[in-house]
Amino acid sequence: MVTFNMVCDKMGGRLVAVVWFVSTLMVIEIASSQWIQDETGLEDCKFDNTHDCEHEDDVSVICQLPGYLGCFNHARKSYLFPPFKEQGNEVHALRCIKLCYEEGYVFAGLQYGSYCYCGGSDTMYDLQGKVADSKCSYPCNGDSNQLCGGDRLVGVFDVRKTFCSDPRTPNSRVEGGVSFIFASVVNISCQVGFGQVRLQCSQEAGEVKWIPDIPKCPDVTQPDVRLVNGDYPNMGRVEVMAINGEWGTVCDDYWRQPDANVVCRQLGYKDYITAHSGAFFGEGTGEILLDNVECTGDETRLNECAFLTVDNCGHDADAGVTCQLPGYLGCFVDSTELRVLPFNKMSGPSVHALQCIIHCFGKGYFFSGVERGNECYCGRIDTAYDRLGRARRSDCRMACGGNSNLHCGGDNAISVFDVTKAHCPDPGVPRGGARTGNSFVFGSTVHFSCEDGFQLSGEPSLHCLLAQGHTNESGVVGWTLDVPHCVDTDATSSLDTTTSLGAAIGPLFAVGILLVIVITIFFVIRRRKRRIANTHPKPSNNPSPDAVQYAKCQRGYS
Structure with a gap:
């Protein structure tokens, strides 16, 4: 039995029983074993690779459930647990543990093969002493492969150590119930990403955990x-x-x-x-x-x-x-006598929808339209492309001559596009750098580089794509990344990304600061002059009172 105890110990549990399972698929490698009690794994035991066995001689073990604390005396007249929670032919260890856990208890105890007790954190289950585990040998009525104490003996479990953690995450879905007790199975799927992972609450090296590990679901903003x-x-x-x-x-x-x-x-x-x-x-x-x-x-x-x-x-x-290409507005009725998009017609075997979008955008128009597979028309912003009504979707399914994967309207039916929604904004040119590529239509790529003495900060290439995800209601395209800029490696200062408004902000800011300084100096000087004037008043032209009195006296004397 020592060998089988060692197998359970390595898995973090204790031996319940040795069982001979007939006709298993395990390969027979150990014909005989010799052991001592301090091996840490079966591979540390002595064994022979030669054998005279058949698969009908295969052996297996049943280990005790996780959280098992031991076998303890539990006399009828001095029960350490409160009155039993459940009693009968359905009782088994896992059932009792689950019952106690769901009702908020800390300990579960089993006795007589059919009694289930629950106890709080203050339950002194070991007060009457612990006995050998082999004494608690009564098979559970509800599952004979599990043990449920003995006569005046109770097998005790810490229910907290018999449950796996909650596998649910904000971006995941769980199928298979919400009980995460040992041996339970759940299927995990994600809001983003396809497939499921089957998890089982198992014990590994003494730790109850999900095997395999709980998958980390991708962020919901990530396209799948x-x-x-x-x-x-x-x-x-x-x-x-x-x-x-x-x-x-x-x-x-x-x-x-x-x-x-x-x-x-x-x-x-x-x-x-x-x-x-x-x-x-x-x-x-x-x-x-x-x-x-x-x-x-x-x-x-x-x-x-x-x-x-x-x-x-x-x-x-x-x-x-x-x-369908970005900027698609729909399929509309057209007439050869009175075109709904009357400007700048282009036709030929190489015409396709994206080429027509580029053509009309380059001519300064707002709308483009393709029909009959090889005709391209343009319209201004005030062009009423829908004035003859909307056509059926199936009327605009004629393959484009220039690319058969795209559709170019039909007979008297025109596929209309808003060309502005099929173009990314002009990314500009970095100061101290250069750009390769002047087409900003959907699907295009531009590249950036820097002059000597500058280093590119950011990705060197940008792609004009449609933002992925159904939240992009407007369907407008954009660059995949921020526009890079060039950094002066000598001054370790970053220059603005474009040669437009940013180039003028620096000088204007300096002029503003200078103006504030001049105005401040003016008011300081003016205030100082007033203070000096108040301290030293100007001489008055009027005679003082003493001088007037003196003059009067002189006249009286004379």
């Missing part, structure tokens, strides 16, 4: 869907992030337009164009995380749709989508 390997950022293979942070693909089984609609809306696009199958944008790598995705089209995130996490696909069945 992305498009990869497309011609433009609004198209590509759909990849989703698992809750462990790894990216995987989606199988195209049941992949339809409602699924593409949810993906596009989650990424911030107003509409979808196509749901692609058969690895249209190339085969991905890593795990295939989702299969049999079925969205209604009303969901705001892909993880709200129905799906399976066990797939029967290969990467040759990776799903993809093409979303």
Whole structure:
């Protein structure tokens, strides 16, 4: 029995029983063992790798539950616990521990195989003395693999040491109940990220803990869907992030337009164009995380749709989508006699929607429109593009001649865009630096560098993309990062990022300070002059009273 006690001790528990389980799948490696009582692990024992056993001779152990304090005398006439909480054929150790824990007690005690006691922190369960654990050998009525004390003997547990911590976090969801007692199982999923992690409350090295560790869910602002390997950022293979942070693909089984609609809306696009199958944008790598995705089209995130996490696909069945370009306003009726967007027509086999947006924006127009697959039109800010009414969505599904993944209206139906919502603002040029790239349309990239004597602070490249997430209601694009600036490495001073307003602020500030100083000096001098004047008054032209009296006397004398 010493060997089996050692196995339980290493796991942090105590031996309950030795059981022979028939036909287990464990490999027979230990034919005979010799032991002493101070081994810390089974590997420290002496054993033979040769054997004459069959799997019908496999052995196993049952260890005592976590939190076990020992076996104690509990005489009938001087019970240390309050009257029993439960008694009967359903009683077993875990049931009693859970009952006491939920009612706020600290200790649980079991006796006679069918009695459950609960005690507070002041319960002196050891007052009558402790006995050998083997004395508490009555099998529990509710589970014969657990022990429930003995005759006038009570097995005592500290219930606080039999529960795992609450696995719930602000960004997680828990399935499987809210009881976190030893041996319980829960499934953890995250608000962001796909998949679940199955956790079991177990004991490891004497500590009750969840195995595996509780996953750390990504921040809710972090995107868990992305498009990869497309011609433009609004198209590509759909990849989703698992809750462990790894990216995987989606199988195209049941992949339809409602699924593409949810993906596009989650990424911030107003509409979808196509749901692609058969690895249209190339085969991905890593795990295939989702299969049999079925969205209604009303969901705001892909993880709200129905799906399976066990797939029967290969990467040759990776799903993809093409979303509508930023700034899309809708499909509208047009007429060859009276165009709704009448300006600066451009046509040809290379025309596509994004090219038309760039063309009209460069000419100073506010709207662009494409129709018949190869025609581009522009409109001013006051152009009433909707004056003939809105067309059906399906009327604007003609593939663009310049890029068949994009749609360019239809016959007498024009796809209209607000070109300003498809362009990022001018990022400027850093003082002491330079910029490469003058196109700020959706999908473009600009690069920054600094002159000799300056060092770039920030990322050297910015990408014009649509902000991800369904909270981006306006659908306006923006640069992925802040504009970098150049730092003077000699003066260790930072220069402003652009050559516009910031360049004039310094001199204006200096002039303002100088003006304040001049005004202050003026008032100080003026105040000092007044003070001097009051101290030394000017001579008066009028005679003093004494002089007047003297003159009178002179006249009287004469």
